[in-house]
Amino acid sequence: MAELEDPNVMQNLITFLSCLIQKVAESNDVNAGVEPQKISVFHGLTRPTISIQTYLHRIYKYANCSPSCFVVAYVYLDRFAQRQPSLPLDSFNVHRLLITSVMVAAKFMDDMYYNNAYYAKVGGISTAEMNFLEVDFLFGLGFHVNVNPKTFHTYYSYLQREMMVALQPPPPPPMAAESSMSGGLARSAATLKLHLCFNDEESATSHPKEQLAV
Numbered sequence: 001m002a003e004l005e006d007p008n009v010m011q012n013l014i015t016f017l018s019c020l021i022q023k024v025a026e027s028n029d030v031n032a033g034v035e036p037q038k039i040s041v042f043h044g045l046t047r048p049t050i051s052i053q054t055y056l057h058r059i060y061k062y063a064n065c066s067p068s069c070f071v072v073a074y075v076y077l078d079r080f081a082q083r084q085p086s087l088p089l090d091s092f093n094v095h096r097l098l099i100t101s102v103m104v105a106a107k108f109m110d111d112m113y114y115n116n117a118y119y120a121k122v123g124g125i126s127t128a129e130m131n132f133l134e135v136d137f138l139f140g141l142g143f144h145v146n147v148n149p150k151t152f153h154t155y156y157s158y159l160q161r162e163m164m165v166a167l168q169p170p171p172p173p174p175m176a177a178e179s180s181m182s183g184g185l186a187r188s189a190a191t192l193k194l195h196l197c198f199n200d201e202e203s204a205t206s207h208p209k210e211q212l213a214v
Helices: 007-031 052-063 068-083 094-109 116-123 127-140 149-167 176-190
Strands: 194-196 210-212
Touching (some): 007 052, 007 068, 007 094, 007 149, 052 094, 052 116, 068 094, 068 127, 068 149, 094 127, 116 127
Antiparallel strands (some): 194 210
16 A cells, blocks of 8 residues: 555544544443453553543554554454454553554554564553563464455545544534434444454355444
C-alpha cells in the first residue's frame, strides 16, 4: 500500500484507529459489570493517564516500523478479541495490547526491527513485562500471526471506508417524513465496529463472516 508511506495518510489513519479502539474500550468498560471477564497480564491496576490517541501516536513516532504494521496490529487485535471473548479490550488493558500488537506485527512484517527492550521503553513498561506480554499475546492469538495480502486489503479497505465516512460533513436534518428511516441509517453508518472478516486461510474451518460489535 504505497499510500501508507504518505505521512499525512498515516497520521489520519493513526488518529482514526485510536478513536475506533477508544470507542470499543469505552463500550466494554460499560459492559464490564454485566459480562464475565478475566484479569490478565495486560491489565493495569488503574487506567493509564495517557490517552489512547496520544499513546498510539507515540508508538508511531518512535517504533520506526513500517506503516503496514499498524494495519496488521489491528488485524491481531481483532483476532485476539475473537479468540479471547472473556478478555475484551478495555481501558485497563488497551495500552498494553496496543504496544504488544505493534511489536509482534513489526517482527512479522519487517526485516529489521527493534528488540523488546526498545519497545518496552516506547510503551513505558519494563523489558520483563514486555516479554511476558508478547508470550501471552502470541498464545492468545493461537500463534496465528500470518496475514496474507487478501486479509490485509480487507482490513485496510474497511479502515479507509470508515475514515471517509467519519470525515464527511454531517448531512442536513431530515424532513419529518423521512426521519424514521434516514435517521436510523445515519446512526448505523456512524456506529464504529471492530471489524472481523475471516480470510481464505480461515475459510477451511467453515467460519461465517462476522463483525465484533462495539
